Amino acid sequence: MTATLWDVVGAIVAVICLIFVLTGIIPVLAAAYSFLAIPLFAFRNHYARARPYFPRVAIVVPAWNEGAVIGASIDRLMSLDYPKDRLRIYVVDDASTDDTPDVVRAKADQYPGSVWHLRREKGGEGKAHTLNYGIRRILEDDWMQALLIMDADVIYLPESLRRMTRHLADPEVGAVSAYIREGSGDKNYLTRFIGVEYILSQPAARRAQNVLGAQACLAGGAQLHSRENLVALGGQVDTTSLAEDTITTFETQLRGRRVVFEPHAVVLAEEPGSVDALWKQRLRWARGNVSVTSRYKKIWFRPTRSHRLGTISFGVVWFSLWLLPAAMVLSSIGLLGLLFLHSPIADTVFRTLWIWAACTYVFVLVFGMQTDPALSRRCWREVLCFPGIVNMFVMLTAFFPLLVEVRIPALFGATISPGAIFVFTLCVYVWVPFSMLAALAARRVERTRAGRVLSPLLIYLAGYGSLLCAITFDSYVKELRHAESKWDKTVKTGRVTA
């Protein structure tokens, strides 16, 4: 009787463990689904409704202590391949304490009528407040037909704006975004990883979002709005969260207007060169996404005819990214549970999960890298190590079990005992959560003397994806603790080069 009771309890625990493990397959399937949708962009794109269109564009540039970069930025904007009489640059100086006002005033004299200096005497409230100050002033007259929101340090390739405005010829389009490409002049391992991430998340994944009919987020440094859309949004961007770009994107689509991603409009941006700076930036984004998920709780998985944000596919893509760290931890717990229960399915489940993950990873990377082959070639090491060297070893273990456990040891005349295989399996199963700890360690050691070597080494071993998961996990913790949300400006030094 007792034995039967234990059998039942064991079976129930095994089922729970199996469910936990299966949570790990959801993000994998979502990624595969998303990338399989990309080729459909060849047929489902907005080019059929794009026309030559040159609206009067007001470019709003929020600037706080951007003296090092703002002058060159204005010069580059004035050299855009766009009719000069239809372009105005409004630099919203957020009470800068450096030479930003002098630089901008000099540029206003150099380009009379084209460059405007808007000064906020009381600043420090964050980018959204700064933008709103500029947008209010710009909307005071009816000159502006389209508004481009950008960052002070980004570089628009000459034809980028022209490639964006052509979509606004369609009145159904409310906003257009561009491909933000990593463009730091002094690249290091981290900026190259970011470059790979941006290839996967923009020219690849955003094409898929165009196909699915819903965009998750307009790039903060490259969003072009029609005047009508901006007015419909209340003439301002959201100031209550850290995710004003995402909220603007959602509100545009909820009002029945389309958001288009234009992969051929390329904007180069400077990205953080240290794990700590990246952590702060992405933590802000991740916490912003938490507030977006909560704010729009009534739209998820509720399809309507007016927008596509409520479709099952978009919901799965959104939540699989947001809940990826939780899925990874649950999956490892489930695998451990099955291992300790001596379940005969543990091995099969592990292999199935990781073989799917490996196939998806290979497909995503090989496909994604072809969408920007030039940058991919420059970042080839980071492409190969993107999931982490240890994770690749785990995939190899899943894919070719005999190779790792029998054939390689046999090359050295060794055999592995069942006990050693158990310990090895244990390590493999728990590696995923530990990879996030390794990423955390990379941040901790970065400022030490050994950090210059150790920090990159840990990221290459644990994987850049694990670093992003660790940051998202940190956002869960911060939200649960109701930690203060504050706007940390990412320090920019003008390292971006065309």
Added chain:
Amino acid sequence: MSSEPEELQEAVRREIEQDRRSEFRLIPQAVIALTVVAAIVAIRLLLFP
């Protein structure tokens, strides 16, 4: 829009058409990626049955 020189409008029209056509590259790119995956699976099945 109509006040733009005809040559500029024509150039932009050509650019739109060129970009639209270039998107068809996504199909062979996806096929290449799927082929790489298929090759790895085939190695697994043939060499490590």
